[in-house]
Amino acid sequence: MRTAxxxxxxxxxxxxxxxxxxxxxxxxxxxxxxxxIFEFFPLFGLVIGFxxxxxxxxxxxxxxxxxxxFKYLFTMYxxxxxxxxxTVQIAALKLCFGFTTPVVVALMLHEVRHNRYKRTxxxxxxxxxxxxxxxxxxxxxxxxxxxxxxxxxxxxxxxxESVYFLGENSTFRSVLIVSDVWKGxxxxxxxxxxxxxGIDPALYEAAVIDGAGRFKxxxxxxxxxxxxxIILNLILTIPGILNAGFDQIFNLYNERVYRTADVLDTFxxxxxxxxxxxxxxxxxxxxxSAIGSILLIVSYQVANKLYDYKVF
Amino acid sequence: xxxxxKRNRMKSSFSEKSVDIIIYTILGVLGVSCILPFxxxxxxxxxxSTAVSSGSVTLIPIGWNLDPxxxxxxxxxxxxxxxxxxxxxxxxxxxSLTMLILTAYPLSKSHEVVPLAPVFxxxxxxxxxxxxxxxxxxxxxxxxxxxxxxxxxxxPGCLSLWNCFMVMNFFRTIPSELEEAAVVDGANSFxxxxxxxxxxxxxxxxxMAVFVGVGHWNDWFSxxxxxxxxxxxPLQTYLQQVITIPxxxxxxxxxxxxxxxxxxxxxxxxxxxxxxxxxxxxxxxLQRYFMTGLTLGGVKG
Numbered sequence: 001m002r003t004a005x006x007x008x009x010x011x012x013x014x015x016x017x018x019x020x021x022x023x024x025x026x027x028x029x030x031x032x033x034x035x036x037i038f039e040f041f042p043l044f045g046l047v048i049g050f051x052x053x054x055x056x057x058x059x060x061x062x063x064x065x066x067x068x069x070f071k072y073l074f075t076m077y078x079x080x081x082x083x084x085x086x087t088v089q090i091a092a093l094k095l096c097f098g099f100t101t102p103v104v105v106a107l108m109l110h111e112v113r114h115n116r117y118k119r120t121x122x123x124x125x126x127x128x129x130x131x132x133x134x135x136x137x138x139x140x141x142x143x144x145x146x147x148x149x150x151x152x153x154x155x156x157x158x159x160x161e162s163v164y165f166l167g168e169n170s171t172f173r174s175v176l177i178v179s180d181v182w183k184g185x186x187x188x189x190x191x192x193x194x195x196x197x198g199i200d201p202a203l204y205e206a207a208v209i210d211g212a213g214r215f216k217x218x219x220x221x222x223x224x225x226x227x228x229x230i231i232l233n234l235i236l237t238i239p240g241i242l243n244a245g246f247d248q249i250f251n252l253y254n255e256r257v258y259r260t261a262d263v264l265d266t267f268x269x270x271x272x273x274x275x276x277x278x279x280x281x282x283x284x285x286x287x288x289s290a291i292g293s294i295l296l297i298v299s300y301q302v303a304n305k306l307y308d309y310k311v312f
Numbered sequence: 313x314x315x316x317x318k319r320n321r322m323k324s325s326f327s328e329k330s331v332d333i334i335i336y337t338i339l340g341v342l343g344v345s346c347i348l349p350f351x352x353x354x355x356x357x358x359x360x361s362t363a364v365s366s367g368s369v370t371l372i373p374i375g376w377n378l379d380p381x382x383x384x385x386x387x388x389x390x391x392x393x394x395x396x397x398x399x400x401x402x403x404x405x406x407x408s409l410t411m412l413i414l415t416a417y418p419l420s421k422s423h424e425v426v427p428l429a430p431v432f433x434x435x436x437x438x439x440x441x442x443x444x445x446x447x448x449x450x451x452x453x454x455x456x457x458x459x460x461x462x463x464x465x466x467x468p469g470c471l472s473l474w475n476c477f478m479v480m481n482f483f484r485t486i487p488s489e490l491e492e493a494a495v496v497d498g499a500n501s502f503x504x505x506x507x508x509x510x511x512x513x514x515x516x517x518x519x520m521a522v523f524v525g526v527g528h529w530n531d532w533f534s535x536x537x538x539x540x541x542x543x544x545x546p547l548q549t550y551l552q553q554v555i556t557i558p559x560x561x562x563x564x565x566x567x568x569x570x571x572x573x574x575x576x577x578x579x580x581x582x583x584x585x586x587x588x589x590x591x592x593x594x595x596x597x598l599q600r601y602f603m604t605g606l607t608l609g610g611v612k613g
Contacts, residue, residue: 018422021425025426025427027418028414028419030414030415031432035439037452038449038467038469039444040439041455042451043444045447046444111332112335117336121340125342125343125346130591131591134552135551139349139353142356148365152367153368153370186342246533272450278447282445282446285448296441297441
């Protein structure tokens, strides 16, 4: 399973001296300008994490304070470590369920022999992936409303009391995880479905002749067939461990559930944009993205070693 | 011996059938769960407001009420946000595709022809692995005077580096004989790109267009971050403001009245649904292309 992103450039058979093509070089100019402005300028902006930054004084005029911001955040800032804990816990829970569900669903879809049924199900389960969290949060808020939401209406019909799902620390995380898994599980199956089509049908025929039942075939043929993809997927998901899902949480949470739901990204946003603590917010962002980059590099190295997976 | 096998087979075919039923049912429930919320939303938007506030509407509208749609279609703020979203999606797709093609094409060529390509690729990898984060990005945007302009919605992220590698790779699969023939006929690099490469790359370009378009349509954060005046919000940012319950203590009396009117559940449901419809409309195309997209640039066996 090699991704051929870095296949050697196509060359003609004849060896000839190639001349520099200035028109081609000129085509890179817009991309170059883009990289400089939108990718590298912000990297230089990271220095304000090491400053006592004031908007009026600018980057050049603000005082350098070394690692003071980091020290303050890690040792003095109330709730900082709680937020880190929340982030890792929520991300890990989402990873656990969001990672296993597509595998199980793909295995089940593989067992479906009626092609039309299979295709209908596939069509339906991909839909939520394309809907924004703003809209899904709107729907969730409506459905889970403690006063006039559908879910509580049904609970009441069953003789249970209404629950304020989005306002209680005990239920908020469950809503996050269930809705996240629901949004992504269909999309997650695609890669496995593609891999499953590559399994040689002769293997199944041989297994049937040998008397292997359905679960034996699933266990000994189907699962090993997609195992490399499962492991690769897992390796490439790990770097996201500090991304607990900003879009989702930001559109669902409120002050009542900060204790269990406030994560690094929402904190960075509030600290930077709402409270205008630019330096502190940048400092956390820097730590977070540094950890993310290191994990990303390591996981790609591992993926490359194990499966010859290459992106660049 | 024979008897035993027979009995085994009968037993297994019986259990196979029940397993089938279980699998088909679970998948059916999962599939239906993916559209139920939207049906519920449609039912809400079409029900009378008394039925909605009693909370008894589930999947079938109670009563019949088209006012929320009329309200949305006559509501200037909503219409304005809708039109901004349409324009930004079209502009965003055009700009992103241009950037993508212009960058990926030279990078797909030999390093002798484009000497800076390795450096450029190195810059792209660095940019993919790092990120300035929220505040530095915001400061850059305000420094180059893009905040509070339409371009703040379009230009950041207009070159997707990941997609660029995908397209570059795709260009490399196109046989070079075609290009050589064109060179003999006196075509320059740009003509070769437009006349030969682009027509052969329609599947992957369509894939990219669809994904960039969905991304722009769904994006709400850049509107919230870079645009100060709510009159200039794109649709998703506008909806974001409508659905998240505002902190009433910060509002003026005027604003409070406005929110009370918009915050009506019928209207909300109708407006959310209108924002979802374009995605559902292009969904058949989406589905055709995302499979192509995966197999073209992504994992190959």
